[in-house]
Structure formats: C-alpha cells, structure tokens
Amino acid sequence: MVEKYVIAKSLSEALETLGIEDRSMAVIAGGSDLLIDIRQGRHPQPDLFLDISEVEEMRQIRLDGNEIYLGGAVTHQEIVHSDLLNKHAQCVVEGCGLIGGPQVRNVATIGGNVAHALPAGDGTISLLALDAKVHIAPRSGDPRWEPLIDIFSGPGKVTFDRASELLVGFRFSKINEGEASAFHRVMRPQGVAIAILNMAAWVKIGSGTTIADVRIACGPAGPRPFRAYQTEAVLKGKLFDSIAFEQACQVLAGEVSLRTSKHRATKEYREQLLPVLLREVLDTAIGRAIIR
Secondary structure, three states: OOOEEEEOOOHHHHHHHOOOOOOOEEEEOOOOOHHHHHHOOOOOOOOEEEEOOOOHHHOOEEEEOOEEEEEOOOEHHHHHOOHHHHHHOHHHHHHHOOOOOHHHHOOOEHHHHHHOOOOOOHHHHHHHHOOOEEEEEEOOOOOEEEEHHHHEEEOOEEOOOOOOEEEEEEEEEOOOOOEEEEEEEEEOOOOOOOEEEEEEEEEEEOOOOEEEEEEEEEEOOOOOOEEOHHHHHHHOOOEOOHHHHHHHHHHHHHHOOOOOOOOOOOHHHHHHHHHHHHHHHHHHHHHHHHHO
16 A cells, blocks of 8 residues: 655655655654554555654653753653653653553654644643644754644644654753642543543742742643643732632633533533643642642
C-alpha cells in the first residue's frame, strides 16, 4: 500500500525529504493515531511515509538554562520515566501516563499527540498549562518558536503546513520554588481511551496559600485545545479558599464550550465534572508547590 518508507536520521534529512517528490506523504513516528485514521478513512492513504522517530534533535529531553526542552519524537513512556520531567513537568508526566496502554505509550510520541490537534489531547492540555512553546521547522526558510496555543485552528487542524513543515519539539520553564503542576482526567469506566473531560493546572504560590500566578487548560472545552484565561485572572492574587474556588467555578463554567458527544458524555455531565476536576488539579498542584 505504501510505495516508499524513508527513515530520516537527522532533522536536515527529514526536511529535505519533505515535498521533494511528486507523491503524497505523511510524517510518522509512532503511528498510533495516523494509522488508525488511514484505516478508518479520516486520512488519505499516502504514497510515502517519512519516519522521524530516529531524528536525534527530536528524541531529546534536556535542561537548557532555565528551560526544559522536550523533543517531538519522545514517546509517552520515555516521558513517564524521565527524572527531569517528573521534577519539572508533573502534569505532562501524569497526562502522558494515561494515554492508551503500555503498548501504545511505548511507540506514541508527544509530537504526534499535539500535531493530531484534538481538543482533549492529554499531552497537549498538560503542555498548555506549562505555557509551552513549539519549534516549527520549515523545508525552506527560518525555523521559529510559537506559543503552543497558537498552532491550533480547529479539531484536527493546525496552522503550520504539514506538507512542508515539521513540529520538532517544545520548551517550557523549569519549576522553581513555590511552583508545581498537576493533571487529572475522567474517562469512560470501561477504559475507552478517550477523555470525558481532562484538566491541567500550574500554580505559583505566594505567602500562605495565595495564588501568585496560575495557568489552567481543559479539554474538550471547544473546537481547539483550551486555556482558561478568564478563570486564571479570577484566581491570581487571591487566597485559595472556598470563596475564590466558587468564583473560579462560575467563571470557568461560562468560559468553556461544552457539548454532548455520544462517544464521551453529555454536556450536562461534563458541567458537573468541571468543578470536580478544578478542585482536584488545584488542590494537588498547590499541595505540591507548598511542599516544594
């Protein structure tokens, strides 16, 4: 079915392969989403697969000064077992640890999860809470770093050109004293690997339990991966007590766009889950930040 399969050994080799042949092409790493989409008719059958799973720059997890670099071809299992990410990106570790089963996590990559652009991608939601930036490398021209939130244009759609550009990796700030993150997801009880609702939060604690800064991401809460900017604004600078929590719940309920899905849950059920998830991720993140 596939005429050619190219395994790129370097980023330059991968970029050179993009668009140079007169045939349809798909970039593949783990293939856990792509192959299913092809089989189910949601993605055209390509003539050529470009495998980027061995590109060194996309396989790294490293500390660069005050930032963590996470390559797009790093698998979820590697993320779960990374000491660096367990220290500085607990929400990403928790989100990636819930994706699929062990067999899927052993091959599926964080770049694939993000590039698939689903509104409830666990890796995507957790990275949004860390205010991550994404490295996009074009076949011709200069590479660029963009805010992760800006690359999504709709369900399954991204703003960069998949035919001529590669998602190389991500970067986000390391955790400092008084900072921490958390992720939580509610899924179908029979273990179907889709989220009814998920949420990630990053917090910075000031004196007492005052929230000096906070970031919250949630999905599926609209056609694109979602940052709860209005809810964050309500919580910033406040002591995290029952009054602040109730205010945040009210703002979050008005900020999200929930709908009924026959594969996930009803809108009404998701509305009931919102405050539960918000309490879970904030309590966990704040508890970790205070201990730190």
